[in-house]
Amino acid sequence: MRWTTRAATAALGLALASTAWAWPDKPIKLIVPAPAGGTADIIARVVGQQLSADVGQPVIVDNKPGAGASIGLQAMLQAPPDGYTLAMAPSNVLSEIPHVIKMPFDPLKDILPVASLARSGVVLVTAPGYPARDFQSLLAHLKTRKGQGSYASYSPGTVSHYAGLILSDKAGLDLQHVGYAGSPPALQAVLGGQVDFMFDGMLTSVPLIKTGKLRAYAFSGKERSRHLPNVPTTAEMGYPDLQFMGWVGLMGSAKLPADVLARIHAVVQKAARAPAVQQKLSDLGMEPEVNVDTPALQRETRETWERNAGIVKKYDIKN
Structure with missing residues (x-):
């Protein structure tokens, strides 16, 4: 019985690892919590097109603007945390806007900065x-x-x-x-x-x-x-x-499994570093930046959040 349990556990682990490595084996949805034509939308389409070509799966950009980006980010959080529904957004949706618009989630705990792709x-x-x-x-x-x-x-x-x-x-x-x-x-x-x-x-x-x-x-x-x-x-x-600089990049649920996150890092890093993508982002006035160090992005987001909290308090900024 003990051997059977161990075998079943090992088989389950192999299945989960195989699932993560297979990502993506179906279309990916990129939610942009802003209208079409803006910075995040353009980056989503440029990177998404390259990502689709690299992995052989459609990348669907879904614009869901409104309520200070909370509508789009909430839609992402309501989807299964399997890597097939992600968001493309500027870092200010985590570190600026929540100070003046109440969000139905904790931007620092519930959302994971997956990768920064450009900075400006x-x-x-x-x-x-x-x-x-x-x-x-x-x-x-x-x-x-x-x-x-x-x-x-x-x-x-x-x-x-x-x-x-x-x-x-x-x-x-x-x-x-x-x-x-x-x-x-x-x-x-x-x-x-x-x-x-x-x-x-x-x-x-x-x-x-x-x-x-x-x-x-x-x-x-x-x-x-x-x-x-x-x-x-x-x-x-x-x-x-x-002095203010922010990044635009990929975000996901904080519940993303570590192995799925690692696979996303690998394929997104390859797509974002493609010369055509780098050139397009540069042509748009952005500074291309491919950073998949999620813990470092989390620390930067918290530091920026704290700085902005001080500004909002000092000047009594309200929506």
Whole structure:
């Protein structure tokens, strides 16, 4: 009887290992908790196409926007934790948005950062005809409009909001925040002169900067972006508190079995490092980054979450 039990246990272990190694043997769903056309959606489609070619299975991108990404992430969590339903999202859905929008799950405990695929910051932009040629003259101009100036964000409670708020505070500008539902309407407000400036994502701003439709003043990374080498960092301009960088990548349920997670790491790493994928992400203004060190991503997410918690508390940010 003891031998039979051991044999059965061993057989079950081999079956589970075989299942993990076989992943994927059916279509994979990539939930994007945001509308089509945004950063996460584009990355999901670029990486998903390569992943599908590599593993011989369809990769279906399913956009489920709403409620600060919680609708899409909740849909992922409600699916079996077998690796066939994953999410592609920016790290701010775990470390920023939950501070101002209540989630029906714990973003740090229930969701696992599986892999980061690209990293980017935000860039301070105005309309091309704005009466300031560089960062210092921008601040000087805004000080002449103290109490009357304003800035847009692509969503309240995000880095786009935090960066403008911190700049207003540190530079003594007394600016009004105007939140929008995404970059396109916020940029339209900038271009139309309804607001003075915004900190926007690279994917949506870089093409407009390069064609002269936006003017760039500062980038939020520790180093200058190779996509905008003539644009100084916020630290260079004397505002190190405005350093913000985030990643976009694959997320899964924290209940994913370790062997399945290891298999996902292997195939996603191969797809994301394909030269065509790296080039496409670079062309979009992103910094390609393939990191499948899940514990390191968890630590970074918690550190960012704690930093943002301090910002939200200090400035009493509410949705």
